[in-house]
Amino acid sequence: MFISEPAVDILLRGSLLTLFGMTWVVMLVRINGLRSFSKMTNFDFVMTVAVGSLLANTSQATSWESFFQSIIALASLFLVQYGAAKIRKSSDRVEALMQNQPILLMHEGEILYPALEKTRVAESDLYAKLREANVLDEKEVRAVVLETTGDISVLHGKACSTTILRGTKKVG
Structure with missing residues (x-):
């Protein structure tokens, strides 16, 4: 791609394709915003994994066609994420989908043992999270809430406002 000496x-x-790819991703994140790599939804997780995969493709490209295909795919992925975030924000139905x-x-x-069973969270993992939260x-x-990101939040103390639990689902 660059010179005739293979090694x-x-x-x-x-080196150079990785540099170009990383620069491109940084530019896309600057345009799209920090939300690009948040962990708020399943979609965000898929976005992060896909960006990593496409960045690896740019670094390992063996032709300019495959390099530019990965660069275009990265831009398209950021565009889709931007559009999905806009639609999610404007439609409760899309948000729910x-x-x-x-889940509490x-x-x-x-x-709440039915919730542990439904979410496949072991009681031992729950106690580990409680210890982690002191x-x-x-x-x-x-x-204790299993968040949409897969993280577990532990709320403890004397009282908890009902607004903090707004949107959580109680199973069982």
């Missing part, structure tokens, strides 16, 4: 061409291709609902795993000190007494836990 040097491989070094140049790997694209995003999971947070524990409420007011009580473990919970000293499960009776002080106001809520």
